[in-house]
Amino acid sequence: MKHFRIPLVSVIGGATCSPEEAALAERVGQLLAQHGYGVVCGGRGGVMAAVCKGTNQMGGVTVGILPGEDDREANPWVQIALPTGLGEARNALVARAGVGVIAIGGGYGTLSEIALALKWQRRVAGLVTWDIPGVYRASSPEDAVAYILST
Amino acid sequence: MKHFRIPLVSVIGGATCSPEEAALAERVGQLLAQHGYGVVCGGRGGVMAAVCKGTNQMGGVTVGILPGEDDREANPWVQIALPTGLGEARNALVARAGVGVIAIGGGYGTLSEIALALKWQRRVAGLVTWDIPGVYRASSPEDAVAYILST
Amino acid sequence: MKHFRIPLVSVIGGATCSPEEAALAERVGQLLAQHGYGVVCGGRGGVMAAVCKGTNQMGGVTVGILPGEDDREANPWVQIALPTGLGEARNALVARAGVGVIAIGGGYGTLSEIALALKWQRRVAGLVTWDIPGVYRASSPEDAVAYILST
Amino acid sequence: MKHFRIPLVSVIGGATCSPEEAALAERVGQLLAQHGYGVVCGGRGGVMAAVCKGTNQMGGVTVGILPGEDDREANPWVQIALPTGLGEARNALVARAGVGVIAIGGGYGTLSEIALALKWQRRVAGLVTWDIPGVYRASSPEDAVAYILST
Secondary structure, X not given: OOOOOOOEEEEEEOOOOOHHHHHHHHHHHHHHHHOOOEEEEOOOOOHXXXXXXXXXXXXXXXXXXXXXXXXXXXXXXXXXXXXXXXXXXXXXXXHHXXXXXXXXXXXXXXXXXXXXXXXXXXXXXXXXXOOOOOEEEOOOHHHHXXXXXXX | XXXXXXXXXXXXXXXXXXXHHHHHHHHHHHHHHHOOXXXXXXXXXXXXXXXXXXXXXXXXXXXXEEOOOOHHHOOOOOXXXXXXXXXXXXXXXXXXXXXXXXXXXXXXXXXXXXXHHHHOOOEEEEEOOOOOOOOEEOOOHHHHHHHHHOO | OOOOOOOEEEEEEOOOOOHHHHHHHHHHHHHHHHOOOEEEEOOOOOHHHHHHHHHXXXXXXXXXXXXXXXXXXXXXXXXXXXXXXXXXXXXXXXXHHOOXXXXXXXXXXXXXXXXXXXXXXXXXXXXXXXXXXXXXXXXOHHHHHHHHHOO | OOOOOOXXXXXXXXXXXXXXXXXXXXXXXXXXXXXXXXXXEOOOOOHHHHHHHHHHHOOOOEEEEEOOOOHHHOOOOOOEEEEOOOHHHHHHHHHHHOOEEEEEOOOHHHHXXXXXXXXXXXXXXXXXXXXXOOEEEOOOHHHHHHHHHOO
16 A cells, blocks of 8 residues: 655754754755655744755655644745644644654753653754753754664 | 645544545545645544545645554554644644634544634534534535635 | 542633523532532633632632633632643643533533543533533532532 | 632652652642642652642642543642643643742653743752753752742
C-alpha cells in the first residue's frame, strides 16, 4: 500500500530573532525539505517564519500550531495553520509533533519546548540556544539536520 | 506574494462506522479535495479513515489531530499526523481547525465537537448525525460540501 | 491514615442565566455542600456563580477552572481559581473533574461538556437543559443531587 | 463582601526525589500554610507528595493537577484532585495557577514549568534545582517562601 505520511521535524525559536538566527532557520528549512521532511513550528514570526520560508523554497510542507484562536496570526509561509486557542500550552504539541527538535535562539518559551522534548526522549539539536544537558550543540544547520535525521 | 495556505474543512464522526457512513465520508473527502480544500480530522479509524482515503484519492491534504502520544495510532491515509497527548480535549482543536465542519454519524465525542464548532460560529453540516439546532441537515455529500464552502 | 480528598461534583451551565436557573443552581450548591461534596465549575458568572454562592453558604469547597489566563475573571464565590489559558478546551477538564455532572440551562458550551461527560461514562443530571439521550431529566435540585450521589 | 479566594503557590519538582528534597518540600508546604496560602502542584509523588503532606499538617489547602484521567493517581495528601487527561501539557496549568513558583530538584518536566512561569513573569524560587537566569536561588525553604510572598 502507498505510504502517505509526511515525516516532520519540530523547529523552535523566538517570535522575534536576529538576522543571523533567521538565516540559520531558513537554511534549516531548506535542508529538511531537501531530505523529504516537513516542518512543524509555532506558526508565528521570527525563527518560525524563517524556517517556513526556507521549507517552502524547496517544496516542503509547513505546519503552524498557533497559540491563539485565529489562523490569521500564522506567518504567510505556513501551509497548514492550526489555531489551537491553547496559549502557551500548545508548546507541548509543537515539541511532540516532530521526530526530533531543532532549536534556534529563543527565550523561555523555547526553553519549555526543549525541556518537554527531552522529557519525551526526542533528539534536540541547538543552534545558538539554551545550553541544557541533553541538547546537541550543532555547529551549523547541516550539522543540526544530520543529527536529527540520524535517529 | 505567493499564497501558501491550504484551507481546511473539519470532518468528524465515529472511530467505528457503518459502510454507509464510510461511503459518505469517502465521498466528502473526494469533493473537498476537488474544491482545493484539505481535511482535518481526529486521525483515527471509521469516518476519519474514510474521509482521509477519499481526500488522498483526489490529491488533497489530510491532517490528523490525534488524542494519544504516538503518531502510529493515525490511520494510513493521514499525511500530517499530530499526536497531541491531550486525549478528548483535542476535540476542541479539530472543531476549530476548519473553516467549517461536516459531521457524519458519530457518538458523544462527535457531539462535543459539533457543540464547540457551533459555539465558535462555524458552519456545521450533518449527514445522519445528531439533530442539534444550528446543524444544517444535508441531503448528500455534495449538499454538505456546498453548504460549508458557501460561507 | 486520615483521608484528605474532597469529592467533587461538576456543575455546568451558562455564563448568563435566568433568575430561575440561578435559583436552581444555588440550591444545587447548598445540597452538594450539605452532603460533603465540593463543586467544580467553569468559574465564571451565571449558573457558575450561583452554584458557588450556594456551596459557600453551606461551607463547601468551590473550584473554578477558568478559560482565560487571569484568575480575576473568576466569580467572587470561587475559592480555588485555576486560570488555564486553554479557552473552551478547558470544558473537558470541568466535565472530567467531578464524580458526576449536573447541567442547568446552558448553550453550546454546556452541550460540549454534557457530551464529554457521557463519553466518559459519568452520570449526568439535567435541569431545564439539553435533552440528550443519557441525560437524566431531574425534576428538582434534590432529585438531581440524589441521582448523582447514588452512584 | 466576604472574600472566599484562597491564594495559591505552585510547588514543582520530581515525582521521585531524595530524602533531602522531600524534607525541603514538606517544610515549604508547612510555611505556605502558615502564611495562609494553599499549594497547587502536579499531584503525584516525590516532591509533590511531600509538599502536600506538609501543607496538610498546618491545615492548608492542596490542589493536584494530574496528567492522567483518573484521580486515583493523586498522592494521598491531595485534597482537590483534578484529572486533566492532558499529559505533560498540564504542566502549563501548574505553572500558571500560583502567584509564584517554588521549584525543588526535578528533571526536564520541572524545567518546562520553570520556563513557562518565567515567560509569564511569575516569581520563581529554586532549591537545589535548575540554574536558569531569572530563578532566585533560595538558601532555605524560609528564604524561598519569603521571596515568593514578597511580591
